[in-house]
Amino acid sequence: MSLFARGRPAAPFPLAELHCHVEGTLQPGFARELAARQGVDLSGFADEATYRWEGFSGFLAAYDRAAALLRTEDDYRRLAFDYLTGLAAQGAIYSELTISPDHAAASGLSPETYLGALARGAAEAERETDIVCRFLVVGVRHLGTDAVEAAARFAARAPGVTGFGLAGDERLYRPRDFEKAFRIAAEAGLGLTAHAGEFAGPAAVAETLDALNVSRIGHGVRAVEDAALLARLREEGVTLEVCPLSNLALGVAPDAANHPLARLRQAGLRLTVNSDDPPFFGSDLTAEYRFAAEAGFEPAERLALTRNAIEAAFVEEPVRKRLSELLTMRALALGAPGSSL
Ligand code: ADE
Ligand code: ZN
Numbered sequence: 001m002s003l004f005a006r007g008r009p010a011a012p013f014p015l016a017e018l019h020c021h022v023e024g025t026l027q028p029g030f031a032r033e034l035a036a037r038q039g040v041d042l043s044g045f046a047d048e049a050t051y052r053w054e055g056f057s058g059f060l061a062a063y064d065r066a067a068a069l070l071r072t073e074d075d076y077r078r079l080a081f082d083y084l085t086g087l088a089a090q091g092a093i094y095s096e097l098t099i100s101p102d103h104a105a106a107s108g109l110s111p112e113t114y115l116g117a118l119a120r121g122a123a124e125a126e127r128e129t130d131i132v133c134r135f136l137v138v139g140v141r142h143l144g145t146d147a148v149e150a151a152a153r154f155a156a157r158a159p160g161v162t163g164f165g166l167a168g169d170e171r172l173y174r175p176r177d178f179e180k181a182f183r184i185a186a187e188a189g190l191g192l193t194a195h196a197g198e199f200a201g202p203a204a205v206a207e208t209l210d211a212l213n214v215s216r217i218g219h220g221v222r223a224v225e226d227a228a229l230l231a232r233l234r235e236e237g238v239t240l241e242v243c244p245l246s247n248l249a250l251g252v253a254p255d256a257a258n259h260p261l262a263r264l265r266q267a268g269l270r271l272t273v274n275s276d277d278p279p280f281f282g283s284d285l286t287a288e289y290r291f292a293a294e295a296g297f298e299p300a301e302r303l304a305l306t307r308n309a310i311e312a313a314f315v316e317e318p319v320r321k322r323l324s325e326l327l328t329m330r331a332l333a334l335g336a337p338g339s340s341l
Contacts, residue, residue, distance in 0.1 A: 012091030013302070014330035015285050016309035016323075017274050018193075019218055019241035021098045021138075021167065022076075022118060023067035024277025025083040034069040050282050056199060056250055059280065060142075060169060066280075067103040073117035076104075080121030080133070088129035090286045093306075093330070094313060094323055095133045097122070098165060101154050102140050102147060111154045119160055132323060134315050136163035136193070139181055142172045152181040156188030163314035165218060166194040175204060176211035186213055191314030193218055193241065198252055202226035209238065216241055216312055221252060223269075224260035230267040239270040239312035244291040245283035246276035262295045272309040303331055 028046040035042045045052055045065065053062035070076055080097065087095055097118070104114035115135065122133040137155035139148030148166065155164045164185035166178055175196060182192055194212055197205040198219035205223050208214060209232070220240040223229045233240070244259055246252075253259040264271055273288040275281070292302055310323045 011330060011333040013289065013299075013334065014306050014327050015087075015090060015092040015289060016094040016272070016306045016313070016327075017087070017092060017285050018096045018216065018239075018272050018309050018313060019098065019243060019274035019276060020083075020095065020285075021063075021100065021277050022079060022083070023070065023100060023103050024063060024280055026066050026070065026079060027082070027279050030079070030082070031066055031069050034071070034075065038069065038071070040069065049279065051280055053280070056169070056171075059250060059277075062280065063277065064103070064106070067100075068106055070103075071107045071109075073109070073113060076109075076114060076117035077121040077124075080118045081125050082121075084122055084125035084131050084133055085129055087285060088125065088131040090284065091330075092131055092285060093326055094310060094315070095131060096136050096163065096313060096315075097133055098136050098138050098167065099161075100138050100140060100167070101151055102143055111158070115158055115161070132315070132319060134162045134313065135160060136165050136191070136314060137161050138165045138167040139178070141166055141168040141170070141178065143168065145173070145177050145181070148178050148181045149184065152184040155190055156184055161190065162316075163191040163193060165192070166212075167218070168195070170195060170199040170204065175208040179211050182212040182214075191215060195219055197222040198247075198250075202229045205229060206232070209233075209236070215239065219243060219247070219252070221247060221260045221264070224263050224267075230264075230269065234268045237270060239272060239308060240264060241272055241274050243274045243276035244288055244295075245281045249281040249283075256291065256294065259291075259295065261292060262297075265297070265301070270308045270312065271305060272312065273305055299334075303327075 031046050051062050053059045101111035139151035155161050192214040193216035194208050194214050195218035196208040201222050202225050216239045218241045275283050275285050278284045
């Protein structure tokens with residue numbers, strides 16, 4: 001009898017994630033521990049399980065405030081280790097962590113020291129759980145084009161970094177302002193993605209494709225407003241890194257019933273689901289997959305979300321092949337119909 005069909009799998013459902021900001025994984029409990037060590041008062045900011053903020057600008061300020069508590073190499077090592085082992089316990093086989101050298105600089109750490117500490121945490125997590133992690137460096141767009149180009153230059157020379165992206169306040173600057181940064185990253189052979197179509201409309205997604213040569217779009221949900229753009233995303237095989245619970249918390253979608261995930265699937269797009277900044281949104285990757293289930297994604301379609309993530313991951317080809325085989329085995333262990341999903 002298929003346990004898969006009964007929705008009570010014998011093995012954890014295999015998950016993968018392409019879009020999660022490492023500072024955005026800081027759990028409030030760890031934040032309070034860091035604050036106590038530093039004599040910083042977090043009352044009214046860090047609740048038991050989440051942070052208090054309002055609106056997108058308030059969220060970005062809260063993100064910076066929480067990130068500023070991470071000050072030492074061991075803080076970052078532990079951050080990566082805790083997040084990745086927790087993710088593996090949820091069933092994840094791959095995580096692409098977005099890292100921000102600008103946030104480390106605000107804490108007085110060089111990009112190299114920051115990356116080295118995160119890499120140690122990821123290696124320890126991989127030894128313990130087998131989860132595979134790769135790092136994607138982002139530039140923060142509201143810090144300006146020079147800062148984003150500096151982030152790209154770091155990404156281009158950094159060992160173990162496989163991707164480059166753009167985050168921050170999408171209401172500032174235009175995608176094409178970051179052409180030079182993305183050229184630097186492309187010339188270094190990095191995979192490319194950018195947040196677009198989260199707070200700006202579909203025109204920003206189209207300009208991101210035209211100017212920045214990305215193979216993935218972070219969020220991209222507002223593409224749903226433009227049928228021609230949906231057709232283009234489908235034809236060009238662009239993968240969307242959809243973050244449903246982030247969209248609800250930030251007001252990008254008014255409620256679950258009106259979230260575009262199901263409409264994007266109907267349009268035939270390659271979709272993944274991701275947690276973005278989990279404790280800020282009261283989410284985790286399991287909850288994002290549950291959101292997809294509640295939006296009508298059958299188990300086979302939820303496995304396809306994981307398959308899409310592995311296919312679009314910025315990872316070396318032999319590792320992609322290994323992850324793909326592991327996913328097939330994990331799907332078989334679920335008793336999944338058509339295990340070649
Ligand atoms: N940095 C962290 N989370 C982000 C989001 N949802 N949008 C833009 N920048 C971010
Ligand atoms: Zn994001």
